[in-house]
Amino acid sequence: MDVPHAGRRGEAPWKKMSKEELETQYSPSRWVVRLGAEEALRTYSQIGAQATSQARATRRSLLHVPYGDGQGEKLDIYLPDGVSTALPFFVFLHGGYWQSGSKDTSAFMVDPLTAQGVAVVIVAYDIAPVGTLDLMTEQVTQSLVFLQKQYPSNKGIYLCGHSAGAHLAAMMLLANWTKHGVSPNLRGLFLVSGVYDLEPILHTSQNDLLLLTLEDAQRNSPQLRLQTTPKSPSVPALHILVVVGQHDSPEFQRHSREFFQVLCLGGWKATFEELPDMDHFAIIENLSQTHYVLTQVGLHRPPATWQLPFAVNPQVLSEPLNLEER
């Protein structure tokens, strides 16, 4: 694929890494400082499972709602008190390198967000080896179309993805909504510790199950696609928040920083923040807490007054863009 250059050229740092170093960089649990790697993963699953059973026991919910014909095409809706459906919808895509994770252990944010009058939707998609990345992207597209059709008076759809889920969320910037006959009322994208260029993944054990070819990786890389098909942002009201943890690996931090830069160059309204003290898992676990910067983003306010608590960090914008030469 011939790629025009955006910003400064340079070889991507991962290309100089040994196989071992690359494996470490792309193993988020190894960068957790508060716990050992295995315990960090175990704690993450436990907190997710606990938050989900609490949400199902205490909130009005619609579980396993089909958004398509496929077996895995289901979503869970958790509603705040009251009868109105003219609500903001916070839609969550779980992570797990497109091969693990489930909607049934990912309802971290239901309690604090429904208390603020926000509906929460947790979307399932067919993880590998059942699903390919192309299928997962199509499924997420379909889930948003379904929600828009089901709740046409919604006060905004705020799509949040974690890690591999942030990748799928970012792919929505390239979706062809006209093909689906409806454009979801997308107002916010929360991209948390995501992967936006899939080529390095080809050289890690994560690809053992995904079996991505270079072509698959390029077609499914939102960073590359947004660089190569520059078009003006199709959703003017959309604000994109790119966040990464202080204790995410340097490679994960690079993905977020560079993707943010590509978004800015493409004219999208975007904000970047590195969250202090957060690692790849705490950054989502804390969504179960009321007093956490990402939980306090204020979706319950009317969209006209909806504000991100963050300011654009000018330092990130002035850092040289080190997009690789292909």
Ligand SMILES: N[C@@H](CC(=O)c1ccccc1NC=O)C(=O)O
């Ligand atoms: N095997 C991975 C697990 C992992 O990356 C992960 C686990 C749960 C939720 C998100 C994850 N990362 C990316 O999707 C690790 O070493 O941390």
